[in-house]
Amino acid sequence: MKSKTLLFSLLTLLGLTVGFEAEAQFGSLFQKAKDKAAQKASEAIDKKTASTSSSSSSTSSGAPKSSKIIINSGFDFVPGDTVLFSEDFASLPVGASTKALKTNGSATIVSVNTESGKWLSLADHATYKFSKQIFYPKHFTVEFDILTAADKISDIYPVNFGFVTDNSVRDYISSGGAYVQLKYYNNDDVSINSEFVSKYLNSNFDLTTFTNRKMHVSMVVDGDRLVVYLDQTKLADTMAFLPTTAKNLYISGPMQYQNGAKAMVSNFVIKGFKKV
Structure with a gap:
């Protein structure tokens, strides 16, 4: 009777240990998946921000700084010889x-x-x-x-x-x-x-x-x-x-x-x- 009880206890402990290890491995895999998804989301946001910044910079540099028109009439004076x-x-x-x-x-x-x-x-x-x-x-x-x-x-x-x-x-x-x-x-x-x-x-x-x-x-x-x-x-x-x-x-x-x-x-x- 004592032998059966001892065997049951050992089996129960083994099952718990295996369960804990499986849960730990699953938790580790789940955390890795979460980290990877977060990294991809961050990279997508960075790309969008960079694209917006580049577009804004291009528009700023391509647009004239002032709408005022500067007229150059030259200097056509020719002295005598x-x-x-x-x-x-x-x-x-x-x-x-x-x-x-x-x-x-x-x-x-x-x-x-x-x-x-x-x-x-x-x-x-x-x-x-x-x-x-x-x-x-x-x-x-x-x-x-x-x-x-x-x-x-x-x-x-x-x-x-x-x-x-x-x-x-x-x-x-x-x-x-x-x-x-x-x-x-x-x-x-x-x-x-x-x-x-x-x-x-x-x-x-x-x-x-x-x-x-x-x-x-x-x-x-x-x-x-x-x-x-x-x-x-x-x-x-x-x-x-x-x-x-x-x-x-x-x-x-x-x-x-x-x-x-x-x-x-x-x-x-x-x-x-x-x-x-």
């Missing part, structure tokens, strides 16, 4: 007067610490013309630099340059003939006018960016037409002269300066074109 007149005042000492230009005011040569070369300081209520009469051909170009010194550009009121029929400096020319008016006091206002043909054009051009630095002026005269560029920006290409209009270049200093401001000019080059 034959020098008619040039003057940069390099041979004159600071404080001297120049004989190359005549004026109804003063014509003092100065230097500045921020720009190389010598400059003609424009006096207020003074007009300047070349001392030597220049006989301009039908087609010619004019170039020179304007340099301002000011706490703010609106302290200059204004600077004019252009062409009139005579070469006299008896009077101050506040406006006359075919001329460009730099209205520094308005910060961004330039007018190109011709009293010969009654034409008056206004342009917006930021003059504040030329406070305490030079601005290059380029002009083309071709028969009755006048083309004006300020620092490579074309502001006018228009009829400004009659067929018989005589031309003499002039520059007029401001009607007034404020707070010690000053305008200066230099680097004049006038060129014609050889006949073909």
Whole structure:
């Protein structure tokens, strides 16, 4: 009897042990299956996230950063090939007067610490013309630099340059003939006018960016037409002269300066074109 009882106990213990081992193996297999399924789900999510991120990045990089249109009109100025007149005042000492230009005011040569070369300081209520009469051909170009010194550009009121029929400096020319008016006091206002043909054009051009630095002026005269560029920006290409209009270049200093401001000019080059 005791033997049967002992045998039953051993069989029961063996069954429990086998059951536990089977359950453990099944549990291990089930856990592995769960881990594998979780890994696949994670990989699927990662792929979707990467695809979305790539699509978003592509759209962002492919789209323009701004909807503003930038217009480039180029710089088509072509100077003449034959020098008619040039003057940069390099041979004159600071404080001297120049004989190359005549004026109804003063014509003092100065230097500045921020720009190389010598400059003609424009006096207020003074007009300047070349001392030597220049006989301009039908087609010619004019170039020179304007340099301002000011706490703010609106302290200059204004600077004019252009062409009139005579070469006299008896009077101050506040406006006359075919001329460009730099209205520094308005910060961004330039007018190109011709009293010969009654034409008056206004342009917006930021003059504040030329406070305490030079601005290059380029002009083309071709028969009755006048083309004006300020620092490579074309502001006018228009009829400004009659067929018989005589031309003499002039520059007029401001009607007034404020707070010690000053305008200066230099680097004049006038060129014609050889006949073909």
